[in-house]
Amino acid sequence: MTKTRRGFTLASWHDLKLVVSRADVVLEVLDARDPMSTRSKRLEQMVENMGRELILVLNKSDLVPREIVEAWTRLLRDRGYRAVYIAARDHKGTRVLRRTIKEVAPAFPVIVAVTGYPKTGKSTIINALKGKHSASTSPIPGSPGYTRHVQLYRIDSKILMIDTPGVIPVEGGPLERIIRGMSPEQLDDPVKPAMMLIEKILKHNPYAIRSAYGIAETDPLKILEKIAIKRGWFYKKTKEPLIEEAARTIIRDYHRGKIPFYVKPEDYF
Numbered sequence: 001m002t003k004t005r006r007g008f009t010l011a012s013w014h015d016l017k018l019v020v021s022r023a024d025v026v027l028e029v030l031d032a033r034d035p036m037s038t039r040s041k042r043l044e045q046m047v048e049n050m051g052r053e054l055i056l057v058l059n060k061s062d063l064v065p066r067e068i069v070e071a072w073t074r075l076l077r078d079r080g081y082r083a084v085y086i087a088a089r090d091h092k093g094t095r096v097l098r099r100t101i102k103e104v105a106p107a108f109p110v111i112v113a114v115t116g117y118p119k120t121g122k123s124t125i126i127n128a129l130k131g132k133h134s135a136s137t138s139p140i141p142g143s144p145g146y147t148r149h150v151q152l153y154r155i156d157s158k159i160l161m162i163d164t165p166g167v168i169p170v171e172g173g174p175l176e177r178i179i180r181g182m183s184p185e186q187l188d189d190p191v192k193p194a195m196m197l198i199e200k201i202l203k204h205n206p207y208a209i210r211s212a213y214g215i216a217e218t219d220p221l222k223i224l225e226k227i228a229i230k231r232g233w234f235y236k237k238t239k240e241p242l243i244e245e246a247a248r249t250i251i252r253d254y255h256r257g258k259i260p261f262y263v264k265p266e267d268y269f
Contacts, residue, residue, distance in 0.1 A: 012167075013042075013167070015150070015164070016043070016046070016115065016164065016167050017046060019113045019115070019150060019162055019164055020046060020047060020050055020052060020113055020115070021050060022111060022113070022162065023052055023111045023112060023113035023162060024052065024053065024105060024106055024107070024110045024111050024112070025052065025053040025054075025055065025101055025104055025105060025110055025111070025112045025113070026043075026047045026052050026053065026054050026055070026112070026113045026115060027055050027057050027101075027112060027113065027114045027115065027116075027122075027125070028040065028043060028044065028047075028054060028055070028056050028057065028115055028116050029057045029059050029114060029115070029116035029117075029120040029121060029122050029125060030056060030057065030058050030059065030116065030120060031058075031059065031060055031117070031119075031120050031121075032058040032059060032060045032061040032063065032064045032069050032072070032085055032262070033060060033063055033064055033261055033262040033263065034261075034262070034263045035056075035058055035072050035076075035263075036263070036268050037172075037173055037175075037176050037263075038116065038117045038120055038176065039056075040116075040117075040167070040169035040171065040172070041169075041171060042169055042171060043115060043167070043169065053082075053104040053105075053106075054081070054082065055082045055083070055084065055097075055100055055101065055104070056076055056081050056082065056083040056084075057083075057084055057085075057086055057097060057125065058072060058073060058083065058084070058085040058086065059085075059086050059087070059088050059120055059121040059124070059125060060087065060088075060089070060120075060121060060257065061085040061086060061087045061092070061093065062087035062089065062090055062092065062257075063257045063261075063262065064262040065262070068262055068264055068265075069085045070085070071264070071265050072085070072265055073085050075265050075269070082100060082104065084096050084097050084100055086125065086128075088121050088124040088125040088127070088128040089121070089124055089128075091128045091131075094125075094128045094129055097125075097129070098129060098155075098159070101159060102158060102159070105158070105159075108157075108158045109157065109158050109159065109160050110158060110159055110160070111160045111161075111162065112155075112159060112160065112161045112162065113161075113162045113164070114126060114161055114162065114163050114164065115164060115167065116166065116167075117166050117167070117168065117169075117172070117176065117180050118165070118166025118168070118180045118181065119166065119180050119255055120166070122163055122164075122166070123163055126153050126155070126161050126163055129155045129159070129161070130153065130155055150162060150163070150164050150165075151163045151164075166180065168180065168181045174196075175193060175196045175197060175200065178193040179193055179197060179251050179254070179255075184247075184248035184249075184251040184252050185248065187248070187251075189244075190244055190247035190248045190251060191224065191243055191244060191247045193247075193251065194220070194224060194246075194247030194248070194250040194251055195220035195221060195224070195247075197250060197251060197254060198220040198223055198224075198250060199220055200261075201254075201259060201261045202218060204261060204262065204263055204264075204267065205260055205261055205262075206218070207260075208259050208260050208261055209223055209259070211259075211260050212253065212258055212259045212260065213226075213227055213230070214230075215227065215230075221243070223246075224241070224243040224246040224247055224250070225241040225243055225246070226241075227246035227249060227250070228241035228242050228243055228245060228246040229241050231245075231246070231249075233245045233246065
């Protein structure tokens, strides 16, 4: 395992390679709102080189219109990947995922490694498959319930699952690396990534900020200022809007699915 300078634990590529080598099947958990930004080609190549079975799991599908998540799933399947979508928080899609794992399993019991970016819902998927809450999970990186070491769970008599801390791929975009690699409270400067996130959200849904916060504004900095003003957050000395706290709120609400946002396949291809 490796730690960020703030003590936030992530899986190293060496650790991930060891986990994949122990597994028969590897789940790469993606955020259904933006699957391509949470994919790791390096991980997928590693899985292929080791001869393991790969399943792409689009989680948080409850935050995306059904026709959009189905379009993403079809696109990935057309490109030769096994792909399923799931809303682990609501236990939707678990039967399909369980069946898909058993279809590709070379033998039983099958060992399944659950991999992916932090906060794509890996532990929540394991809880949903078990049918009970076997481990505490949280939507905010670095907060209680976040997976800090490799854990093995028995799903049933035929499936064992390895849960690991998230891994931030070297090829990952700067925004995802920042907002998923550290909790909002641990960011020295949350304003820059929050502004980047706002720009990304508004690009795909111009009405998202208005829907979530009642703010009809398009400039990221002004949005942060107005959120701070609406919530009464000000610096004590200057009485200026406390935009850092507004920035952390944006990132936190994004993780919790409170901001209506998703990317369509045609926006990528």
